Amino acid sequence: MHNSLHYVSEARAVIFLAIFAGVALSMVEATLGPRIAENVRRQTYDRIPELVPGASSTSTQEISLQPDVGSVNAIYAACDESGTLTGWVLRGQEQGYSGPIVLLVGVDPQASRITGLFVLQQTETPGLGALITRDSFLEQFSGLPANTPIQMMKHATQPGQVQAVSGATISSVAVADAVNRTLSEFRNLLEKTDSRDHMFEQLPSQGEDV
Amino acid sequence: MTDETPRAGTVFWNGILPENPVYRSLLGMCPTLAVTNNLNSAMTMAAATTFVLVASNLMISLIRSWLRPHLRILVFTLTIATFVTIVDKLLAAYMFSMSQQLGPYIPLIIVNCLIVSRCEACASRQPVSTALLDGLGMGAGFALALASIATIRELLGNGTLFGLTVLPESWPGWGIMVLPPGAFLTLGALLGLTNWIRERRTAS
Numbered sequence: 001m002h003n004s005l006h007y008v009s010e011a012r013a014v015i016f017l018a019i020f021a022g023v024a025l026s027m028v029e030a031t032l033g034p035r036i037a038e039n040v041r042r043q044t045y046d047r048i049p050e051l052v053p054g055a056s057s058t059s060t061q062e063i064s065l066q067p068d069v070g071s072v073n074a075i076y077a078a079c080d081e082s083g084t085l086t087g088w089v090l091r092g093q094e095q096g097y098s099g100p101i102v103l104l105v106g107v108d109p110q111a112s113r114i115t116g117l118f119v120l121q122q123t124e125t126p127g128l129g130a131l132i133t134r135d136s137f138l139e140q141f142s143g144l145p146a147n148t149p150i151q152m153m154k155h156a157t158q159p160g161q162v163q164a165v166s167g168a169t170i171s172s173v174a175v176a177d178a179v180n181r182t183l184s185e186f187r188n189l190l191e192k193t194d195s196r197d198h199m200f201e202q203l204p205s206q207g208e209d210v
Numbered sequence: 211m212t213d214e215t216p217r218a219g220t221v222f223w224n225g226i227l228p229e230n231p232v233y234r235s236l237l238g239m240c241p242t243l244a245v246t247n248n249l250n251s252a253m254t255m256a257a258a259t260t261f262v263l264v265a266s267n268l269m270i271s272l273i274r275s276w277l278r279p280h281l282r283i284l285v286f287t288l289t290i291a292t293f294v295t296i297v298d299k300l301l302a303a304y305m306f307s308m309s310q311q312l313g314p315y316i317p318l319i320i321v322n323c324l325i326v327s328r329c330e331a332c333a334s335r336q337p338v339s340t341a342l343l344d345g346l347g348m349g350a351g352f353a354l355a356l357a358s359i360a361t362i363r364e365l366l367g368n369g370t371l372f373g374l375t376v377l378p379e380s381w382p383g384w385g386i387m388v389l390p391p392g393a394f395l396t397l398g399a400l401l402g403l404t405n406w407i408r409e410r411r412t413a414s
Binding site: 010011012013014016017018020021024025028029032035036039043121123125126127128167 | 247248269273276277278281284285288289291292295296299300302303304306310313367368383385388389
């Protein structure tokens with residue numbers, strides 16, 4: 001009997017700290033949790049007007065996906081203020097040089113032309129691979145046709161080719177691969193009647209004139 | 211460190227130069243090497259580490275009479291992990307892009323030996339005021355060390371400080387300085403320099 005009390009008394013620092021940690025962390029989570037979730041959401045939604053011209057962050061809505069869609073892991077229907085579909089924002093990812101690169105690709109409603117590109121997450125080498133987040137690199141993608149694969153070149157000579165970040169070929173090619181794969185999978189989704197219907201059913205009032 | 215209470219000024223100053231965690235004790239090498247390629251992330255790391263260090267020192271010092279030798283590592287880890295999680299959430303809520311940039315290195319403060327060594331060497335034996343000053347001094351010393359390495363790496367690697375261009379456009383930017391080898395080269399050179407200065411001081 002003396003022993004069990006003795007053990008509890010020995011461990012009182014641990015017991016006290018466990019209770020303290022539980023209380024402190026649940027208070028932190030309750031206070032900051034919504035703010036963090038909002039930061040994560042805004043990271044995507046704040047970009048939508050830049051990725052799809054004319055789209056508004058507030059009218060844009062995420063389309064819930066049917067399972068089995070490969071590397072496209074989110075689709076946002078980008079709408080303007082009046083609710084008309086102005087394009088799509090697709091989130092895709094590819095393994096880069098030192099970790100996954102997660103991208104947002106903006107395309108027009110027919111998925112025929114790229115309207116913008118943004119790097120959401122990357123862990124590439126600072127000063128080299130991380131330069132894929134620069135506007136000067138990403139702007140090259142705007143206006144390219146979305147139905148032919150993008151060619152990543154060390155020295156882009158023709159229109160339609162993209163100049164890789166020098167010293168970061170692997171990261172640059174990973175961006176091109178991610179864009180190509182995301183777009184081809186999204187086009188497959190649009191072509192398959194049932195998944196297309198599934199996507200359009202979720203839009204508030206949309207004609208199926210794609 | 212002895213069990214008697216040392217003078218306040220000495221405790222604070224100790225962490226900055228005489229017992230600098232990076233240059234004298236070689237503690238906390240992971241963040242020292244990993245996040246010093248620019249001053250912004252290095253200073254955020256230093257601030258986060260100092261917060262955890264001071265808070266853990268205070269907590270351990272407050273409950274030091276309850277500590278039992280065989281449970282102390284468990285108690286230290288529990289305390290440190292709690293404060294690291296708090297600082298991680300704070301960064302994600304108020305400095306979201308920085309928190310994304312630092313990635314796993316903020317949670318990794320839990321295994322920074324600097325903090326557990328201060329809990330063991332100081333906070334578990336000293337009153338709260340000494341533990342507070344020790345945490346602040348060690349935190350300042352850690353910040354100073356990270357700042358010195360990050361200044362050199364960011365300046366030579368990108369020609370910038372805190373992201374602002376300082377060197378002329380013609381500066382080529384030594385790419386290697388912002389890469390991992392640059393961290394080892396800079397740390398080695400600065401360690402050599404501090405040892406050299408120290409030896410000259412003791413000799414004279």
